[in-house]
Amino acid sequence: MPSLGEELKRLRELKGWSLRQVEEKTNNKVSNSYLSQLESGAVKEPSPNVLYALAKVYGVSYPALMTLAGYVVPRPAGGNSTSRMSIAFSAMNLSSDEEQEVLDFVQFQRKQKRKRNS
């Protein structure tokens, strides 16, 4: 798997764009100097909104870039659902077991509501 920097450089070169052109295409959200640092690996974890802007201008998958950046990772064994990421928590010191329990509960609640509405 290429590094994030290598992939970003490859995508830009495929389009034949300069660093400055990418800056313009992202409406100055990603400066040419910052992109240069990203491509060289000097910056390894850019803000997700930067990756989102780059994915849009390059026309590639944003989640794939998030995976290369290490922001999206495989779910640990035991996760049995495909939709666990559709919940955003605001919580204090929630352990992974507790998070799992609350997620199970939210799924249960969804099912109950679907039953009531059908």
Place this chain on the structure above:
Amino acid sequence: MKLPSQIAVPESRNDITQEVKRLLRAADVNGRIPTPRADILACAELVESGELNLFAYEESFRTKALGFLHKAVGKVFGYLDFRAKEIYVDPKIHPNKRNFVTYHEVAHKILDWQRVIYTQEDHSTLSPECKSIFESEANYGAAEILFQCEKFEEMALDYNIGVASVLELANLFDASAHSTIRRFVERHRQPCLVLVLKPTRLEHDEGVQSYVICYSIASVSFLTKFGDPFRNRFINPGDQLCDIVNKTRQSDSIWFKDINSSSHEFTVEPFDSGYRQFALISPTAKKRSRIVARLHIDSGTMKTAR
């Protein structure tokens, strides 16, 4: 002056502010304060789920350890269910904090780069670093919605720096004293600083407390002129600041040297919100009256607006 991750200003702040402004326009907020919660939720296409029925769940899964879910849910202030387009906010939290938690969840929804990731149907999850960034962004977005971006700063210009001003603004914006004092200081044009304090377990004579500085927030002009004068995490009896907070000192003044070594007098106002203790520190001299700022001429006579 390192901020804890939950209140750190994210790199994406400009994009967040842009998205919040779009939401405020769509909800036709147009400067109405407090921010109209129902209109914001409607525009974000979200509904509130109401109280959670934990009993039905535990009835269905009798093998699960009873109480575990209660304990877990007790730690949850709120959540956003992207699929159901619902938000849950713990009904037990203080009404003033409810708005912040609600808008925190709304922010998760309106930030495209978060929504795309949260709604992915695959076997992946977020790294702890990514969760931390998304939470900081949602907190920042929540404050932007609650205080309507620059609206708060514009209004705060009419107020003296002081706890009374903070409490009045908190009331107007239907926000907690905690979030308002932070906003007030971080966006103020004058040099000011707030320390968030927690009493230590050290016992001193006559009930005098030592404190740990959980974190501090300063206005940009304070940082530029004075840097970070509180390098120690603890304040103990005998320290000027500690004596002021404990009210064992006659004067409420404290002196700081600026980067050119000139001394300046500041006033310390201790404040207990019931949840947290704060010390608001602002310049003693040159206090500008809010009333002066609101003077206007009407039919040849001077009247005060408030």
